[in-house]
Amino acid sequence: MSHSxxxxxxxxVSRRGLLKGLAGGSALLLAARWDLxxxxxxxxxxxxxxxxxxxxNPNVFIxxxxxxxxxxxxxxxxxxxxxxxSLVMVxxxxxxxxxxxxxxxxxxxxxxxxxxxxxxxxxxxxxWYQPMRRAAAAARQMLEQAAANQWNVPVHEVRxxxxxxxxxxxxxxxxxxxxxxxxRELEVPGRDALVLKPDSELRFIGKESGLINGELKSAxxxxxxxxxxxxxxxxxxxDIDLENTLYAVVARPPVYGATVKSVDDSEALKVAGVxxxxxxEGTGQPAAFxxxxxxxxxxxxxWAAMEGRRALKIxxxxxxxxDNADYTSDDYRxxxxxxxxxxxxxxxxxxxxxxxxxxxxxxxxxTYYMPHMSQAPMEPPVAVVRIKNxxxxxxxxxxxxxxxxEGIAGxxxxxxxxxxxxxxxxxxxxxxxxxxxxVIEAARVASEFEGQPIKLQWSREDDxxxxxxxxxxxxxxxxxxxxxxxxTSWRHRTLSPSITSLFAPDPKHxxxxxxxxxxNTMPFSIPAIRLENPPAPxxxxxxxxxxxxxxxxxxxxxxxxHEMAVAAGRDHRDYVLDLLGPGREVHNLTVGDGWNYGEDxxxxxxxxxxxxxxxxxxxxxxxWGRETKKGRGLGLAFHHSFxxxxxxVFDVEVDDDGKLTIHRADIAFDCGPQANPExxxxxxxxxxxxxxxxxxxxxxxxxxxxxxxDNFDKYLIPRMPDAxxxxxxxxxxxxxxxxxxxxxxGLPPVAPALCNAIYAATGKRIRRLPVGNQLS
Amino acid sequence: xxxxxxxxxxxELDVPDDMPLLWAIxxxxxxxxxxxxxxxxxxxxxxxxxxxxxIRSCVTPVSAATGDIRTIxxxxxDPVGSKxxxxxxxxxxxxxxxxxxxxxxxxxxxxxxxxxxxxxxxxDAMAGNLCRCGTYNRILAAIxxxxxxxxxx
Numbered sequence: 007m008s009h010s011x012x013x014x015x016x017x018x019v020s021r022r023g024l025l026k027g028l029a030g031g032s033a034l035l036l037a038a039r040w041d042l043x044x045x046x047x048x049x050x051x052x053x054x055x056x057x058x059x060x061x062x063n064p065n066v067f068i069x070x071x072x073x074x075x076x077x078x079x080x081x082x083x084x085x086x087x088x089x090x091x092s093l094v095m096v097x098x099x100x101x102x103x104x105x106x107x108x109x110x111x112x113x114x115x116x117x118x119x120x121x122x123x124x125x126x127x128x129x130x131x132x133x134w135y136q137p138m139r140r141a142a143a144a145a146r147q148m149l150e151q152a153a154a155n156q157w158n159v160p161v162h163e164v165r166x167x168x169x170x171x172x173x174x175x176x177x178x179x180x181x182x183x184x185x186x187x188x189x190r191e192l193e194v195p196g197r198d199a200l201v202l203k204p205d206s207e208l209r210f211i212g213k214e215s216g217l218i219n220g221e222l223k224s225a226x227x228x229x230x231x232x233x234x235x236x237x238x239x240x241x242x243x244x245d246i247d248l249e250n251t252l253y254a255v256v257a258r259p260p261v262y263g264a265t266v267k268s269v270d271d272s273e274a275l276k277v278a279g280v281x282x283x284x285x286x287e288g289t290g291q292p293a294a295f296x297x298x299x300x301x302x303x304x305x306x307x308x309w310a311a312m313e314g315r316r317a318l319k320i321x322x323x324x325x326x327x328x329d330n331a332d333y334t335s336d337d338y339r340x341x342x343x344x345x346x347x348x349x350x351x352x353x354x355x356x357x358x359x360x361x362x363x364x365x366x367x368x369x370x371x372x373t374y375y376m377p378h379m380s381q382a383p384m385e386p387p388v389a390v391v392r393i394k395n396x397x398x399x400x401x402x403x404x405x406x407x408x409x410x411x412e413g414i415a416g417x418x419x420x421x422x423x424x425x426x427x428x429x430x431x432x433x434x435x436x437x438x439x440x441x442x443x444x445v446i447e448a449a450r451v452a453s454e455f456e457g458q459p460i461k462l463q464w465s466r467e468d469d470x471x472x473x474x475x476x477x478x479x480x481x482x483x484x485x486x487x488x489x490x491x492x493x494t495s496w497r498h499r500t501l502s503p504s505i506t507s508l509f510a511p512d513p514k515h516x517x518x519x520x521x522x523x524x525x526n527t528m529p530f531s532i533p534a535i536r537l538e539n540p541p542a543p544x545x546x547x548x549x550x551x552x553x554x555x556x557x558x559x560x561x562x563x564x565x566x567x568h569e570m571a572v573a574a575g576r577d578h579r580d581y582v583l584d585l586l587g588p589g590r591e592v593h594n595l596t597v598g599d600g601w602n603y604g605e606d607x608x609x610x611x612x613x614x615x616x617x618x619x620x621x622x623x624x625x626x627x628x629x630w631g632r633e634t635k636k637g638r639g640l641g642l643a644f645h646h647s648f649x650x651x652x653x654x655v656f657d658v659e660v661d662d663d664g665k666l667t668i669h670r671a672d673i674a675f676d677c678g679p680q681a682n683p684e685x686x687x688x689x690x691x692x693x694x695x696x697x698x699x700x701x702x703x704x705x706x707x708x709x710x711x712x713x714x715x716d717n718f719d720k721y722l723i724p725r726m727p728d729a730x731x732x733x734x735x736x737x738x739x740x741x742x743x744x745x746x747x748x749x750x751x752g753l754p755p756v757a758p759a760l761c762n763a764i765y766a767a768t769g770k771r772i773r774r775l776p777v778g779n780q781l782s
Numbered sequence: 783x784x785x786x787x788x789x790x791x792x793x794e795l796d797v798p799d800d801m802p803l804l805w806a807i808x809x810x811x812x813x814x815x816x817x818x819x820x821x822x823x824x825x826x827x828x829x830x831x832x833x834x835x836x837i838r839s840c841v842t843p844v845s846a847a848t849g850d851i852r853t854i855x856x857x858x859x860d861p862v863g864s865k866x867x868x869x870x871x872x873x874x875x876x877x878x879x880x881x882x883x884x885x886x887x888x889x890x891x892x893x894x895x896x897x898x899x900x901x902x903x904x905x906d907a908m909a910g911n912l913c914r915c916g917t918y919n920r921i922l923a924a925i926x927x928x929x930x931x932x933x934x935x
């Protein structure tokens with residue numbers, strides 16, 4: 007993408023300086039103006055560079071009824087990260103709305119109207135904080151102008167109170183509801199005329215509330231869907247209830263790329279309630295977001311459809327699947343481990359690693375494995391689609407509404423304008439629902455039933471066996487240390503199938519965005535560094551899983567740094583602080599990362615000082631260095647991802663039988679300015695628990711192309727007894743940097759920190775995940 | 783014909799005897815608060831009360847569901863259930879919320895049987911309810927709060 011001379015100039019005069027103090031009163035105004043300098047068309051980075059960019063028109067996002075009810079449109083998918091609350095809260099605060107009179111309304115899929123809606127990459131708050139504040143500030147100024155007009159006073163004499171506009175000079179006031187119709191007629195103020203509220207007038211943004219490290223400071227009243235959730239009224243994908251609905255499940259080919267050779271549905275059609283079977287053509291490889299194909303069974307209820315599916319007799323044709331039908335996890339792991347012994351495509355290089363390794367007083371070497379995993383959101387994929395008179399209407403829990411809309415339009419060969427996608431709440435996403443294949447399947451089935459809604463439900467078996475799997479990985483590292491244990495060289499080979507294999511002929515190498523997730527952005531200061539990426543083919547659908555390739559990269563690098571510290575006979579924390587070196591900003595381009603999560607490297611460099619700060623905070627809070635009894639130990643890991651910084655210390659105990667108890671987790675997190683600290687804490691707590699599952703339990707293996715786990719009895723995820731006894735989250739007060747991501751950066755350091763703690767407790771080094779029964 | 787009494791209301795359903803109660807509640811009666819998560823009694827998202835006991839409706843055939851069935855929709859009017867719901871709100875337990883109806887049903891059944899459970903009793907009782915968002919520490923704190931203890935996760 008080209009950029010104008012203006013943006014180059016801005017880059018050179020430190021946009022970062024302008025953005026410093028994002029949460030500060032006058033600085034906020036500057037920050038807003040900074041964004042104004044980059045219209046969507048010009049933007050090279052950030053929100054403006056996303057498809058659809060940002061929108062800040064108050065008439066799109068904010069509606070006020072004459073009775074004062076404020077409706078704020080949320081354009082991002084709510085999947086548990088709390089964005090429907092947090093983003094609406096941001097707008098309500100800027101507007102001056104009484105929270106009790108605010109409701110959220112979910113936007114349909116419409117990128118032209120609502121801007122980018124692809125809820126992915128931990129981007130929602132950092133990309134929409136400013137546009138939503140501007141939209142709300144504009145609405146507030148329109149209300150103020152309407153009041154000034156009514157009172158016939160200059161607008162600078164009026165001010166906004168809570169849900170009303172006041173004229174202090176005369177003591178008059180009018181509620182938002184009474185001003186709404188007049189305000190709506192006014193022109194939207196220009197962006198340069200907007201005045202955002204100073205920090206001192208904010209009531210919600212950046213304010214701590216709720217449960218803070220075990221203490222309830224104040225009940226948390228703002229969860230916008232909280233009451234509906236606890237009373238069973240919240241509407242998730244399967245809860246859409248339309249008259250005349252038929253229910254479908256699909257038998258899909260067990261091997262990726264296989265097709266239906268023959269089907270006998272006679273027994274299925276005899277099952278009470280079964281209406282019809284529908285053959286879904288798969289689109290072969292690469293599958294992208296298309297259905298895998300198979301046979302759909304359509305019935306009057308979900309159970310009948312499932313019973314009908316059980317009665318199908320299908321012969322699959324594995325020939326189109328090619329060598330996917332030979333895919334067996336043990337063999338594949340060994341093949342990658344062998345490949346890791348040879349040099350691969352060079353990704354980053356400085357100094358002469360081979361010479362430094364030769365000269366090293368001590369060499370450390372290790373190979374780490376992380377298996378395939380399925381996202382397994384508690385709500386399995388599900389969608390409702392109705393096709394009528396050449397128009398399609400879908401209700402679905404999707405992270406990517408535009409891809410859903412275009413996918414349906416493509417399948418049905420209709421204009422996207424004739425496809426409506428209503429976004430329900432998501433019962434968890436974790437990347438699975440970024441792929442709308444399940445909605446497109448539902449549309450395919452619905453195309454056989456003019457005018458009749460089809461609810462297509464995935465079972466848990468479907469979900470685990472036909473996931474877009476987290477990439478299996480082998481990471482091989484070797485380091486040279488001098489006589490004092492200091493690192494003189496670092497060689498890292500990373501091998502994983504690439505997500506890009508989903509969209510194009512398998513490149514067998516990781517793409518830039520995959521390498522940029524903690525591999526080439528590794529911030530250690532070591533004289534000789536060589537990073538390589540040998541090939542690794544894909545044999546299943548590979549897809550985003552929360553934190554994506556940061557998971558294996560952090561797992562390998564953070565485990566290995568600990569192994570180096572042990573080899574050097576040094577304290578782990580002191581050693582990694584030395585590896586990081588002094589606080590400094592590492593520009594992404596200097597380490598070969600041209601991606602940087604889509605953000606401007608001038609605004610979002612790799613900030614080693616921030617990395618050091620979270621390490622120092624987490625270790626301090628955990629009482630790092632204290633004596634522990636036999637069988638007990640502390641473990642540390644840290645990682646920079648989604649332009650935020652996380653460090654975790656676990657305190658664990660392993661008894662003589664190998665039973666692990668996690669006493670405590672201390673998590674230090676720096677995402678820059680915090681819009682809703684309460685939900686940031688919740689994300690850190692949840693990431694901690696999910697990461698424990700990645701470390702200890704979760705694995706999908708394949709045998710001859712078929713997933714060997716199919717439900718929660720075999721594919722294990724954490725349960726309450728697996729959670730730490732205590733989780734403490736320590737948010738770094740840092741309003742001065744640019745806002746970072748929250749939903750994903752808590753996850754990558756969890757598994758290595760836990761395994762490092764297990765080593766500290768037992769001397770047992772884990773190099774292969776999950777831990778499973780390796781401790782017994 | 784199958785007769786079910788759900789939240790005090792009679793329902794006469796024309797469904798096979800072996801249909802799991804979950805699907806009868808969701809697809810036939812049309813109440814959506816009870817969720818499908820696994821279908822094999824591994825996750826607890828489908829938890830309802832049958833004669834006061836927490837059961838997994840996904841593996842309970844309708845023919846065995848004789849008696850008083852209560853779902854999450856009835857908990858606001860239940861003295862213990864409503865206390866549990868309020869504790870959930872106060873502590874901001876839910877993330878995505880999909881499993882939380884089942885969690886609340888299980889927690890309510892626990893507190894009815896054991897009004898002042900200790901931590902281990904809570905952990906043991908809740909071990910069958912999965913939450914992929916990982917809200918367990920807050921769930922534990924909320925159950926203690928509903929039982930009248932301080933939040934001290």
